[in-house]
Amino acid sequence: MKALVKQKAEPGLWLTDVPEPTIGPGDVLIKVLRTGICGTDLHIRAWDGWAQQAVRTPLTVGHEFVGEVVETGRDVADIKPGDLVSGEGHLVCGSCRNCQAGRRHLCRATVGLGVGRDGAFAEYVALPATNVWVHRVPVDLDIAAVFDPFGNAVHTALSFPLVGEDVLITGAGPIGIMAAAVARHAGARHVMITDVSEQRLELARKVGVSLALNVAHTSIEAGQRELGLREGFDVGLEMSGRPEAMRDMIGNMTHGGRIAVLGLAAEEFPVDWSRIVTSMITIKGIYGREMFETWYAMSVLLEGGLDLAPVITGRYPYQEFETAFADAASGQSGKVILDWSA
Ligand SMILES: NC(=O)c1ccc[n+]([C@@H]2O[C@H](COP(=O)([O-])OP(=O)(O)OC[C@H]3O[C@@H](n4cnc5c(N)ncnc54)[C@H](O)[C@@H]3O)[C@@H](O)[C@H]2O)c1
Ligand SMILES: [Zn+2]
Numbered sequence: 440m441k442a443l444v445k446q447k448a449e450p451g452l453w454l455t456d457v458p459e460p461t462i463g464p465g466d467v468l469i470k471v472l473r474t475g476i477c478g479t480d481l482h483i484r485a486w487d488g489w490a491q492q493a494v495r496t497p498l499t500v501g502h503e504f505v506g507e508v509v510e511t512g513r514d515v516a517d518i519k520p521g522d523l524v525s526g527e528g529h530l531v532c533g534s535c536r537n538c539q540a541g542r543r544h545l546c547r548a549t550v551g552l553g554v555g556r557d558g559a560f561a562e563y564v565a566l567p568a569t570n571v572w573v574h575r576v577p578v579d580l581d582i583a584a585v586f587d588p589f590g591n592a593v594h595t596a597l598s599f600p601l602v603g604e605d606v607l608i609t610g611a612g613p614i615g616i617m618a619a620a621v622a623r624h625a626g627a628r629h630v631m632i633t634d635v636s637e638q639r640l641e642l643a644r645k646v647g648v649s650l651a652l653n654v655a656h657t658s659i660e661a662g663q664r665e666l667g668l669r670e671g672f673d674v675g676l677e678m679s680g681r682p683e684a685m686r687d688m689i690g691n692m693t694h695g696g697r698i699a700v701l702g703l704a705a706e707e708f709p710v711d712w713s714r715i716v717t718s719m720i721t722i723k724g725i726y727g728r729e730m731f732e733t734w735y736a737m738s739v740l741l742e743g744g745l746d747l748a749p750v751i752t753g754r755y756p757y758q759e760f761e762t763a764f765a766d767a768a769s770g771q772s773g774k775v776i777l778d779w780s781a
């Protein structure tokens with residue numbers, strides 16, 4: 440089968456033939472229809488410092504996908520050939536304290552699909568049945584392909600109650616924009632999103648934020664005044680991974696404010712801990728999705744009318760992966776989809 444493979448320990452990806460995956464008794468074989476390109480895939484393609492320590496070559500990359508089940512192992516009961524499915528990209532150990540307690544998203548030995556084991560940028564992918572989400576309500580294929588990052592957005596956005604609250608989101612990448620749509624849908628009063636890219640702020644405006652603010656020109660304080668806030672934001676969602684964004688967020692929260700942090704900073708950085716203490720701010724780190732409570736929430740949010748269509752900005756046949764990756768790496772796009780069905 441065709442697959443996008445990190446073949447050599449150097450920048451690049453290679454479209455090549457690899458053997459079809461085989462499945463064990465608890466696994467599911469999936470024919471991949473569409474995949475989403477993620478920042479992680481860009482890191483692996485660029486072969487930066489993180490990728491060099493996280494990846495062993497050769498590796499089939501990719502973790503965001505939708506596909507159709509073609510075969511199930513003998514122990515798999517409630518997934519059938521023909522089911523439309525997406526995959527949870529974190530494979531957990533099943534035996535640590537958190538796994539045993541049913542808190543699989545807190546597993547201490549998570550392996551990433553397309554990072555620690557062969558991934559989904561291929562004609563077929565095999566996964567444990569426990570990592571498969573069956574789409575039981577109709578869903579757009581492009582949106583189904585990005586359930587993994589949509590799950591990051593939902594997990595982060597629904598970490599704290601949002602009804603009637605004023606929400607600050609730093610970073611209008613695809614995940615920040617999806618989180619803004621979720622926060623609005625979930626009943627926040629104001630949703631302000633920040634970025635330094637005008638193209639991305641323009642995308643964010645399409646999902647209906649109160650204010651999309653370019654922090655290269657305007658401060659968050661000025662944004663607060665524009666919205667008529669008097670005491671700061673109630674909830675913060677950090678989705679840029681930038682130290683200055685985290686610092687500005689801490690400085691603009693109300694007393695007792697709550698911050699959920701998804702953004703991954705490249706390096707350690709200082710923040711004003713006295714401010715966090717005296718403003719009595721709660722900070723929660725978010726990694727991945729809750730299995731499978733977040734997935735349930737995603738499906739029913741879409742069923743209830745949440746519209747993520749503006750987030751999808753490009754779709755390419757997999758043969759044109761170089762163009763697609765350049766689009767995704769431009770810093771101006773939303774989610775870029777590879778189509779594996781042709
Ligand atoms: N914790 C997890 O499980 C998890 C999973 C996926 C992604 N992530 C991280 O979440 C973040 C968001 O993911 P994404 O795919 O949307 O990333 P992205 O890189 O596409 O988006 C980040 C955005 O932040 C903007 N930005 C840069 N400086 C800023 C500033 N000072 N203030 C506000 N915005 C600024 C960038 O212009 C960009 O649009 C990334 O840091 C990513 O590494 C974490
Ligand atoms: Zn991803």
Ligand SMILES: [Zn+2]
Nearest residue numbers: 532535538546
């Ligand atoms: Zn575990």
